[in-house]
Amino acid sequence: MIKLDAKNRTNSADMGYTEIKDPLNKVGNFLPEKTKIKAGNLNFYYGKTHTLKDINLNIYEKKVTAIIGPSGCGKSTFIRLLNRMNDFVADSRAEGEILIDENNIFGKTADPVEIRKRVGMVFQKPNPFPKSIFDNIAYGLEINGAKDRFYIEEKVVNSLKKSALFEEIRHRLRDNALGLSGGQQQRLCIARCIAIEPEIILFDEPCASLDPISTAKIEELILELKKDYTIVIVTHNMQQALRVSDYTAFFLMGELIEYNTTKKIFENPSDRRTEDYITGRFG
């Protein structure tokens, strides 16, 4: 279970976040970004293994932030902390803080269930419930207290439209979701996530098991969704990070090595280790 080390928790103003002074690297229009998530002096341990080391990172509202790095670098651990998924990991411990809209999600009054409503997650492997397409989405609404059938139907249809799936399955809403293709199942999982009206969506390698056409649809969807949501995506696919993200963070062995606009990271990274990783020289 998560244990917070109160001694190590510091005031957000003192934490020395990774600030980006020139987000668009002089080429393009400078737009000051609004911070949605602030990770400050964030450390995470699985037992004695120090998995995340002093992470300071601002994630900007209604932008797509890609987290890249080799396997085991801590990127999935990091995004799982953003909605307290790691609460379920035995013998684990987090230190430091994560602020969403300035509220510490590890604070004493923070409710993990409420946090997970605000911060939805889509996983590598599509994981629809073995229920109808309709019920996959309605289920989450119902356990969140929705009872009105018309309200639920409207929400289901709108979520399916937003996830660019409705036109393909409009006559099959009562069919079992497991009969959908992998790409459709993944978009159903996104619809399920959107129905709860989160503010942030976390994608953990959402296209890893999909073909190029389904991948393109998910990527288009991510670009569409960022109009309304703050998105964080973990990906091993450099081209995908380039196509969909505004900002990129490079993690290595639990450390945040570099964080900047995606253009800067992939055109002219400041750290040799970032360059070695993205150009395949690593290791």
Added chain:
Amino acid sequence: MYRHFEDELEDIKNTILKMSAYVEEEIENSIKALKNLDPELAKKTIEKDREIDRIEISVDEKCAEIILRHHPLAGDLRFVLAALKLNNDLERIADLAVDIAERTLEISGRPPLKELVKIPQLAGLVKLMLKNSVEAFTNRDYELAKKVILSDARVNSIRDEIMAELTENFIKKDPAAAERALALILISRHLERIGDHCVNIAEDIIYMVSAKIVKHHHEEF
């Protein structure tokens, strides 16, 4: 970790270096042909351009294939982008050497207008710019690329001096000499354009080395 991709990047670099050696030789020969009013050497210069055109196409193909297969990023991407542009500038420089050779052929059967002093001086300067550009490319030398860009002002000023002198002393005074004087003016213009292409190359090297875009605003150095 060894990458086969490195061999392909190295191959592009070596092909560009081979091409630049040919281009330097083209400038050298075109000026030698002009000084000696040697039509045979001028023709040889024109023929050699075909080989440079072939190399240009091969570099384009290699770069396109690397982009297609490897999706280069960061320093690799900047290298391939710079190589593509350099390739184009080198080919254009060779075309300008051909233009000089063609002007030489136009005036080669006639007596020399005057002893050439400033045109060889201008040619020497642009040859040095080209040599330095290629060296900056080979050694990823930001400062040398900067030096190339800064030397362009001197090239422009010599070109202006040549034009003024030929206009005043020949075109205005002696209509019979106008055609030959005009050919020399055009040659000074071709040499000045070679200098401009060297500046383009140097700008691309600065981008390759530092990701800085200094084109059209050299105050960004």
